[in-house]
Structures are given as C-alpha cells and as structure tokens.
Amino acid sequence: MPELVDLRSDTVTRPSPDMRRAMADADVGDDVYGEDPTVNALEEHVAALFGHPAALFVPSGTMGNQIAVRLIVPPADELICDADAHIVSYEGGGAAQHGGVQTRTLVAERGLLTPEALEPQLRPENYHTVPTRAVAVEQTHNRGGGAVYPIGLLKDLRALTSAYGLALHCDGARIWNAHVASGIALAEYGGLFDTLSVCLSKGLGAPIGSVVVISDEGMVTEARAIRRRLGGGMRQAGVLAAAGRFALEHNISRLAEDHAHAQQLATALDDAVPGLVEAAAVETNIVPLDLTVTSLDSATLAAQCRAEGVLVSAVGPRRVRLVTHLDVDDAAIDRAIDVVSRALVSAAAS
Ligand SMILES: *Cc1c(COP(=O)(O)O)cnc(C)c1O
Numbered sequence: 001m002p003e004l005v006d007l008r009s010d011t012v013t014r015p016s017p018d019m020r021r022a023m024a025d026a027d028v029g030d031d032v033y034g035e036d037p038t039v040n041a042l043e044e045h046v047a048a049l050f051g052h053p054a055a056l057f058v059p060s061g062t063m064g065n066q067i068a069v070r071l072i073v074p075p076a077d078e079l080i081c082d083a084d085a086h087i088v089s090y091e092g093g094g095a096a097q098h099g100g101v102q103t104r105t106l107v108a109e110r111g112l113l114t115p116e117a118l119e120p121q122l123r124p125e126n127y128h129t130v131p132t133r134a135v136a137v138e139q140t141h142n143r144g145g146g147a148v149y150p151i152g153l154l155k156d157l158r159a160l161t162s163a164y165g166l167a168l169h170c171d172g173a174r175i176w177n178a179h180v181a182s183g184i185a186l187a188e189y190g191g192l193f194d195t196l197s198v199c200l201s202k203g204l205g206a207p208i209g210s211v212v213v214i215s216d217e218g219m220v221t222e223a224r225a226i227r228r229r230l231g232g233g234m235r236q237a238g239v240l241a242a243a244g245r246f247a248l249e250h251n252i253s254r255l256a257e258d259h260a261h262a263q264q265l266a267t268a269l270d271d272a273v274p275g276l277v278e279a280a281a282v283e284t285n286i287v288p289l290d291l292t293v294t295s296l297d298s299a300t301l302a303a304q305c306r307a308e309g310v311l312v313s314a315v316g317p318r319r320v321r322l323v324t325h326l327d328v329d330d331a332a333i334d335r336a337i338d339v340v341s342r343a344l345v346s347a348a349a350s
Pocket of ligand 1: 060061062063065086087138140141142171173174199201202
C-alpha cells in the first residue's frame with residue numbers, strides 16, 4: 001500500500017532533513033533565564049515581522065491564545081469571539097479555567113465577525129454587568145473553512161474596538177496563509193492588534209512552537225510569568241526555535257502551492273458531487289465538505305477513505321475537513337481526489 005495521504009490537518013507536517021539540520025546546529029542556552037540566543041533571535045524576528053516591540057516563544061498555539069487572553073482580559077470580565085473560534089472550540093475551556101475569563105460568542109458567517117453584529121453586544125463597565133474587555137478574531141478561520149478576514153473588515157473592527165477602549169486579539173495560527181492569499185503584509189495585519197498568537201507548527205512545518213506577539217513591551221514580564229505558571233517555561237528551547245526560524249525563512253511563500261492544491265481538491269470534489277463544497281469560497285488550505293448533499297455521515301466517509309489510505313477529519317456529524325500542506329504533493333492530491341470522490345459516488349449509487 002502506498003504511503004498515507006494525511007489531510008486531517010496541517011499540524012501533521014514533519015520537519016524536513018534541512019530543518020532537522022538547523023535544529024541540530026542551533027546555539028542554545030536556558031530560556032527560563034532568558035539566555036537562549038536562538039529563542040531570543042526568533043522572538044525579535046517575529047516581533048519585527050508584525051511591527052511590534054516584543055514576542056514570546058511558547059510550546060503551542062493554545063498556550064499562545066491563553067496567555068494573550070489573560071494579558072488583555074482580567075478575571076471575571078468578558079472576551080467576545082465568534083461561536084466557532086478555536087479559543088472556545090478546542091482549548092478545553094482554558095480561558096475560563098486558567099484565566100477566569102467569561103467568553104461570549106456570536107454566530108458569524110464563516111466565523112467572521114462584523115462591526116454591525118459586534119457593536120450591540122459590547123457591554124460597558126458597570127458593577128452589575130460583565131464588562132467587555134476584548135474581542136478575538138481568527139485569521140484564517142479554521143472552522144470557517146480557512147476564510148480570510150478582509151483587511152477592510154479588520155480595520156473596521158479595530159476602529160470599533162478602539163472607540164470602546166477594547167483590546168483586539170488575533171488568533172493568527174494560520175495568518176501566514178492569509179498573508180499569502182491576500183498579499184497583505186504581516187506588519188499591516190500586526191498593526192491592527194494588541195496581541196497575536198501565530199503558529200510555526202501548522203503549514204510552516206516546524207514540529208513544535210507558536211509565538212505570542214505583544215504590542216506593549218510592558219506586558220512581556222507578565223506574559224513570561226503566565227507562561228511559567230502554565231508550565232510553558234522551556235529550557236534549551238533553541239533547538240525548537242531554530243526549526244521555527246527555518247520555517248519562516250523557507251516555508252511561507254510556498255503556502256501558495258497548498259492553496260492551489262486546496263482549490264484543485266475543491267473543484268474536483270464539487271464536480272463529483274455538486275453542492276459538496278463551494279470552490280469559490282476556498283481561499284486558503286482548508287476544504288470543508290458539506291455532506292448534507294449526500295447520504296453519508298462524516299464518520300462513514302472518513303472510515304472509507306482511511307481504508308484506502310487517505311485521512312480526512314470529521315469535524316461535525318455531516319461535515320468533513322481536508323487540509324493541504326507541505327507533505328502533500330501533486331500525486332497525493334490526485335490520489336485523494338480519486339479516493340474521496342469514489343467514496344462519495346459509490347455512496348450516492350447505493
Ligand atoms: C491549530 C490552531 C491553534 C493552536 O493549536 P495547538 O494545537 O495548540 O497548536 C490555535 N488556533 C487555531 C485557529 C488553530 O487552528
């Protein structure tokens with residue numbers, strides 16, 4: 001049987017031989033003492049990419065979001081995000097448990113908040129309300145099918161949050177994909193947010209690591225303290241930071257290939273089963289399949305594909321997700337199209 005084609009997520013990417021060499025050659029020190037030169041250089045580099053003064057290397061995007069949320073929302077106050085946000089879908093209730101933060105969620109088309117939906121929900125400070133302190137957006141939106149927030153919409157959200165004195169956080173796990181798809185500079189995105197969390201371990205291909213980007217240098221000590229409390233203080237983390245630095249240098253512009261592959265998958269699968277996926281809405285590397293136009297449920301489709309060596313994610317009872325990434329080449333895409341469309345067509349015939 002040929003190698004598996006793993007389209008469950010872009011987190012499954014493995015460090016390449018060149019990346020592993022960069023890791024092996026990294027200069028290291030104790031990062032809890034602030035003495036790892038490779039970590040320090042990565043933090044400075046990522047802060048500069050987004051036009052901010054400071055950044056903090058953390059083990060995961062989840063920890064990055066958790067630290068950022070705690071920097072901008074005091075316990076018992078409120079963070080608003082969309083109802084499908086990673087922060088409320090996939091972080092185990094961490095904002096509530098670790099930060100004592102109340103989240104209020106808005107159902108939003110493809111996960112994208114709008115000022116019109118947001119403004120009526122903002123609550124002023126008042127002893128018997130829960131004051132809104134911050135808003136979080138996700139760029140690109142994971143459960144929104146890799147949707148890219150248009151820059152104009154982000155600017156409007158920034159203007160609104162600033163007018164109300166609120167912080168704006170970006171869960172930028174895949175902001176690199178948004179940057180490549182839109183052509184908007186990372187620094188232009190960065191300038192709109194008080195905090196960002198960006199992943200090195202998704203499509204960029206590093207094995208581990210995210211970075212919290214911080215607009216206020218005064219918050220860095222607090223960010224380090226929260227990271228420590230969460231158990232995220234790492235020692236000779238330069239071996240990991242080196243992978244991140246390698247990923248930033250080599251793997252950003254190639255995300256365009258992943259986007260082209262996603263488009264190819266979406267178009268072919270929609271040809272096989274009309275209405276399954278809106279190819280025009282696939283903007284980056286995520287292809288959401290709506291199985292309500294078929295007789296299949298997502299677990300059945302995922303199991304049939306797995307039996308033929310193609311892995312996809314069931315992200316809802318009738319919703320499947322395919323994610324393209326650097327370990328999926330042209331031949332793998334062709335195979336995935338063949339396997340997934342045969343599973344769909346045989347179900348339609350039965
Ligand atoms: C993957 C992801 C994260 C971080 O997830 P980890 O598994 O903790 O690295 C955060 N936000 C979004 C939108 C993601 O897709």
